[in-house]
Amino acid sequence: MSEHISSVETIDVRFPTSRHRDGSDAMNPFPDYSAAYIRLRTTAGAEGHGLVFTVGRGTEIQVAAVRSLAAMVVGQPVDELTADPGALARRLVGDSQIRWLGPEKGVVHMAAGGLVNAVWDLAARRAGKPLWKLLADLSPEQLVGQVDFRYLRDALTEEEALAVLRAAEGGRAERERLLLAEGYPAYTTTPGWLGYDDEKLARLCGEAVEAGYRLIKLKVGGNLADDVRRMGIARRAVGPDIRIAVDANQIWGVPDAIRWMRELATFDPYWIEEPTSPDDVLGHAAVRKALAPVKVATGEHVHNAVMFKQLLQADAIDVLQIDACRVAGVNENLAILLLAAKFGVPVCPHAGGVGLCELVQHLAMFDFVAVSGGTEDRAIEYVDHLHEHFADPVRISDGRYLAPSVPGMSAEILAASLADYRFPDGPRWAATPTGAAARKG
């Protein structure tokens, strides 16, 4: 019998980041960066790793969703799966009973994404290439064949997608050389968490500029007077030439967003991120119109390609922020990259948390080589948290991500870390009140 998937293991792993308020923002005051971690094994002993990023409570629901969908992966032939992960993505997303729970949104959609990404990781390992390179070596026709166009054709047809990819085909080799030599621009959110005091904010802003970043990001939306003071501190610390983005994490309604941001305009914010509900396409369009030239950015909570399509159709965003774990995996992100390229909107991926930097760098680098063909006004978010737990952690140099060279999607968490931080029974949780309560649960 040919090689097939023999098991899908799913692990609830949580890092107690809330203890130091790393990652604190207006909507997420105390996140514990977590994941529903996925390990596929094949009958030949190969592995594929994936994860769905979460922020603590509720990770058990995400794990339950992955386990339910995993039944559609176990027993599948590996040659077929890895040759066409898009077929798996369609089956997982389209299951006629499970799709009632979405459709194409929330935990079932992210579970599909985690499994699809694990299959791409397996495919890239088998090919002996980092994922960005595997994707960049596919033909325009192969790439288009990986996208589900059912709900997208009013904005992007197969032919238009092919045209985008063919236009970028000529320069692929040169851009790959550039990528390997110089990496891909990063921006940093490290200075700007709401839980940090003014002294720490000023110090981290200065350090970010010294480290080579040209764009930093601050969390806003807690208290207006605090935001005005913090924006002033940051602007003085970095000077006029460094871009400062601000991020409200959905705290406002549309009128509040406009009022609040007008108070911060004097500090020249580069973009306002998640000014309101991620579902509010028309609200983002209204905010953008009212606040121009301040840009509007969103995406980390935008749940599928249909929503991104509308954000583009409605001229609602200046910056599109893909996330490696929110949508149904590499395939849906490929659709979103093609939509962004057609509409001429730059992509600045969301990252941070645990594993998001590792995963999403592959998509941005592939986009540069084979889709959009540029890095102008683009940067991948970078936060220096929890990379030490990864087998192939991101490498940052002079404010840029260096291209990964290890085969796969860089999703693998070290076995020792999984054992330590497994929830609720790993040693980092077992002795805590949270872990004890969950075990009793």
Add this chain to the structure above:
Amino acid sequence: MSEHISSVETIDVRFPTSRHRDGSDAMNPFPDYSAAYIRLRTTAGAEGHGLVFTVGRGTEIQVAAVRSLAAMVVGQPVDELTADPGALARRLVGDSQIRWLGPEKGVVHMAAGGLVNAVWDLAARRAGKPLWKLLADLSPEQLVGQVDFRYLRDALTEEEALAVLRAAEGGRAERERLLLAEGYPAYTTTPGWLGYDDEKLARLCGEAVEAGYRLIKLKVGGNLADDVRRMGIARRAVGPDIRIAVDANQIWGVPDAIRWMRELATFDPYWIEEPTSPDDVLGHAAVRKALAPVKVATGEHVHNAVMFKQLLQADAIDVLQIDACRVAGVNENLAILLLAAKFGVPVCPHAGGVGLCELVQHLAMFDFVAVSGGTEDRAIEYVDHLHEHFADPVRISDGRYLAPSVPGMSAEILAASLADYRFPDGPRWAATPTGAAARKG
């Protein structure tokens, strides 16, 4: 110690409806109508019942979500909970870690809705009133206090909502009398499932008219030639004066929806329901513009009030279809009813499945008495499936829902049915391959 919630029990209950293809449509060929069933108990022995409707596989994920959120309900004081279910709704929807899994969508949002509805059921039982009457007896100020306006104010402010409710206040008593005397209009989907043959379709259409229905609905989108033939059979069976709505259950992209529906226009369809992705606000607007005067209806998969707000802002729908279990319970549906009233769009609730008719009738009847004040061009969907399992089943007479009189939200499933259809270990599942496989896990 005052009365508080002592336990939340959650049961996976599934009815094997797929065996007869009841409920078959273009996207759901073989649904097994199911629920994550919720039973609250108080220290004084009172109960509140709720459910989240599902269609088979994946119900275990919905159960996991309810169980996770239930921790925020157990131990709560009953007087406070039932006096202000809106406060609970805000806590459940706003949990800073769990909201990452939505936000405000998918299984975590529906879990919040199931729990909030169970609290309303408890509140109505304590008040000795059916839910529609409990709601219709609240003041405009009390009703507005139950709504979260954070993301809605660009379309509906607290003051505008109050104005809607005050305008309807004068006629409440007369409309309540009318409701009790005459019931609320229903329409029927019983004739039109895709899995039924032509003879059954014609027979059921005739029976629907004889039973007093003025609107029937057919499923479409499987095969165009079949749809043309079935639409012809239905139109001949009911004559020119009965409205025939059609429902594509999201099968099409925007251009397909327009092309396909133009072929059916000759049979005078009243509305096209779910022509494309429920997330595609702009797509629905484009379909509506292209197909007028055929109306566009959607809602059973519209995941929150922010999406309904946009469907109204974009002139994307002629008919708004609330669902009792999709959003975060009575409170969010109240917001949606207020939005619909402000925009002047009629509400025709989605129902069917298991329990949806029982629950949603309360919302439509409350709307008639205290919000929109009318039933013109409005009807609640009705399907004659599985009502025998309910303690207070819907009552239909001459094509109308009769107003429930038993205290509560009519969500209670009979204990014997819960025991019989509990998945996977109830006697109706234990001996089946599906049940055996699920128990083996």
